Amino acid sequence: GTLIVLKYPYPRQVEEPSIYESVRVHTAMQTGRTESDLVPNAPSLGTKEGYLIKQGKIVKNWKTRWFTLHRNELKYFKDQTATEPIRALDLTECSAVQFDYSQEKVNCFCLVFPLRTYYLCARTGIEADEWMKILRWKLSQIRKQMEQRDATLSS
Secondary structure: OOOOOOOOOOOOOOOOOOOHHHHHHHHHHHHOOOHHHHOOOOOOOOOEEEEEEEEOOOOOOEEEEEEEEEOOEEEEEOOOOOOOOOEEEEHHHOOEEEEOOOOOOOOEEEEEOOOOEEEEEOOOHHHHHHHHHHHHHHHHHHHHHHHHHHHHHHO
16 A cells, blocks of 8 residues: 555544445455455444543442543543553443433433443533444444344354
8 A cells, every 4th residue: 555654643533434334345345355354353443532420330429531442342541641441341242322311410421231331421512422422333333243243153
């Protein structure tokens, strides 16, 4: 390919392209591989990071945490400078991402896992929407991959 030198560092937030599926298919056609071969090895286009306020598990207080979303993993850290995550959530186990109005805070949403529901709040409604959109997109991609795998196994 062509070498491209960027004048500015890579941005922290990358907009999720709506052409993701066609990019993957195009790459498969160019390499002669099948689209399903590329899915596990393709670099993640849907990444996001930023501060969210998270409710504690036992003591129900709220703490600001730095979140990073990469591939099927949502990690949260004490702050942006921390190198080790407090926890890494496997989105393949997440069943839903939805707005939450049960909390006294605004711009809240929750991630539903089998053993726990995580309550998160963003600073603005737009930011909460962005997080929810990309997380829902991730869940839809995970479901597609699982359906494809199940169809392959049953045939």
